[in-house]
Amino acid sequence: MTNLASPTALDTAADEPAPSGRPARAGWRSLLPTMTPWLAIGLVLIGGITLFAVIAPYFVGDPREIRDMGLTGPSAEFPLGTTQTGQDVLAQLAFATRGSLQIGIIVGLLATALSALFGIYGAYKGKVLDEAFSLLTNVFLVIPGLPLVIVISGFVPRESRGLWTIAVVLAVTSWAGAARVLRAQTLSVRSRDYVAASQVSGEKSWRVIVVEILPNLLPVIASQFVFAVIAAILGEAGLSYIGLGASNSATLGTMLFYAQNGFALSLGAWWWFVPPGLMIALFGMGLSLVNFSIDELINPKLKNLRLHRKRARRAARLERELARDTTAKEAVR
Known part of the structure; x- marks a missing residue:
């Protein structure tokens, strides 16, 4: 992540003229x-998949119902075919997508809250608390993430390995990197005059953090939340694929796990493993596109590059219009 340059992100966005000649967006709009x-593509992908996860389970049958028609291809009755035991793949996909999104959101919220606590609060308070939080953050950064997740998941009994358990495991092992970034940003913002003025006036610590510091870090926090959701969905899929996922919950990872155990690839049953894999890929792509757009608020180089491109396109358009007007005048003469 790129440090927020002084003045603050809100002030910079408010003072910078918009490329279209209109005044720049001010206030909370500058954070968007x-x-x-x-x-737009990213939002459409996220919105469509989220809508499918919320609504589709109410319109499909029981994903665990067993029928005497194993491994049948897509048909009018079963648009995505059936598994080896005759279970409806579309019904499984609907419930599995909902489960994966739930894990992604839970992990995103927990990891963002932990990174904010150890990064923002520790850096603002400073001294011994900041040193202790930094030491803990460094410990989690040094430990390899994937092996730690596998070890923790392996020690959890299979019957207790539910959706919330996997979410907590993924959150505990994924907050340290974001906390390090937030600490650096907070140290930069904490030294500014308006924060010092709030401290001198006797404002409480929580109010200074929420009102004076947090608004400058919202783009960074939003970007980290989106990245945490992506990492959580991929992490859960990886754990489920090796048999360490949520045993009593339906997720896209468990669909891939059962497809692997059912030899779907060798049997040519593409309708069993392609839909969950494609769903993970599309949702990850949508979140990545949104994350790239948020990164333009954090990275001044990307923001200036887009500004220069818009100005260049506007200048080229004006030149073409001027050339057409000149040609029209010469034709009249």
Whole structure:
């Protein structure tokens, strides 16, 4: 992540003229990324998959119902075919998508809260508390993430390995990197005059953090939340694929696990493993596109590059209009 340059992100966005000649967005609007085709595609992918996860389970049958028609291809009755035991793949996909999104959101919230606690609060308080939090953060950064997740998941009994258990394991092992970034940003913002003025006036610590510091870190926190959701869904899929996922919950990872155990690839049953894999890929792509757009609020180089491109396109458009007007005048003469 790139440090927020002084003045603050809100002030910079408010003072910088908009490329279209209109005044720049002020206040909370300056925290929102500029709408671009890539951002629109990302929002459509996220919205469509989320809508499918919320609504589709109410319109499909029981995903665990066993039928005497194993490994049948897509048909009018079963649009995505059936598994070896005759279970409806579409019904499984609907419930599995909901489960994966739940894990992603839970992990994103927990990891963001932990990184904010150890990064923002520790850096603001400083001294012994900051040193202790930094030491703990460094310990988690040194330990390899994937082996730690596998070890913790392996020690949890299979019957207790539910959705919340996997989410907590993934959150505990994924907050340290974001906390390190937030600590650096907070140390930069904490030294500014308006924060010092709030401290001198006797404001409480929580109010200084929430009102004076947190607004400058919102783009960074939003980007880290999106990244945590992506990492959580991929992490859960990886754990489930090796048999360490949520044993009593339906997720996209468990679908891939059962497809692997059922030899779907060798049997040519593409309708069993392609839909969950494609769902993970599309949702990850949508979140990545949104994350790239948020990164433009954090990285001044990306923001200036987009500004220069817009100005260049506007200048080229004006030149073409001027050339057409000149040609029209010469034709009249």
